[in-house]
């Protein structure tokens with residue numbers, strides 16, 4: 001008897017039998033997996049048996065990505081989340097409760113400050129922003145309720161490098177965990193867990209994926225905290241999608257190459273900008289003249305990242321003219337793209353920071369932050385020169 005069309009259409013698809021495995025990673029968009037018997041279902045759901053049941057609890061495309069990040073960071077685990085901010089939420093929701101206190105760097109990513117300083121108080125979790133470059137001030141901010149200290153390896157846009165080892169010691173003395181957002185360094189240049197960080201965050205949306213077409217994040221850490229992390233990720237619904245994870249795994253495959261190339265380009269660009277009369281100052285931890293150079297060498301090694309910040313003489317007006325002229329270096333307020341982009345902290349990432357604090361950080365209307373890409377360095381220099389020529 002011929003099958004009914006509705007039965008044919010609705011039948012679950014199966015991979016035709018093939019004795020060998022595909023060389024490239026397939027995408028597994030399955031929301032649910034098929035269990036063979038009741039004991040197996042229980043074992044899979046309790047985590048006793050490795051495998052998958054429901055996508056929100058884990059899927060192969062996230063696991064491929066997390067396995068590489070876990071190895072790169074030399075941590076026991078890595079959880080892949082729907083964005084970098086979801087990874088920050090996961091850290092907070094898995095490790096903190098009402099009555100706890102958080103110490104955060106004043107130079108964190110803007111949304112991280114919003115989450116930690118504005119959203120958490122609604123949940124009964126207080127926070128204190130502090131200049132984490134000042135260990136004495138950081139120690140003074142830690143109190144008996146502090147459970148989490150949050151810093152970035154390299155902070156935006158003045159590229160301050162955190163003393164991760166010193167901060168880990170302070171945090172641990174106070175009975176607190178150290179969370180390091182490593183997005184501006186990437187796991188190629190720095191592995192904060194090696195220096196004592198308990199939790200490490202990456203926004204995969206940036207250079208890990210590196211192709212400006214994915215939102216994902218990762219939280220890496222030790223077995224000791226992981227049961228809570230895995231539970232919170234599922235219960236709060238912070239997990240990643242298979243397709244995004246697949247794209248990001250493809251991006252990650254070339255991350256080491258891209259970070260090396262972009263970092264080499266960034267050093268050459270920083271040196272070039274230092275020589276230009278229209279530029280008042282250049283911030284790059286790879287410059288021997290930088291205050292950050294020694295600490296950067298300790299934590300980043302011999303490559304110093306792809307971010308370069310410089311200040312044009314002439315304030316915001318000069319920045320606008322530069323942006324108009326530098327057509328080959330688009331004004332895209334993010335970072336970690338394949339090609340070079342620029343951002344303007346005063347009007348984007350730091351627009352909510354009071355003017356006096358911005359001035360104290362060294363940011364004015366003429367401050368431009370580059371995310372250097374992997375083009376040939378001559379092309380990038382030419383693109384920047386187009387902008388500088390508009391200022392002449």
Ligand SMILES: *Cc1c(COP(=O)(O)O)cnc(C)c1O
Nearest residue numbers: 083084085109181183203205216
């Ligand atoms: C972009 C970014 C985040 C947030 O990541 P999303 O993937 O955009 O949510 C966190 N920290 C830093 C340093 C970032 O640059």
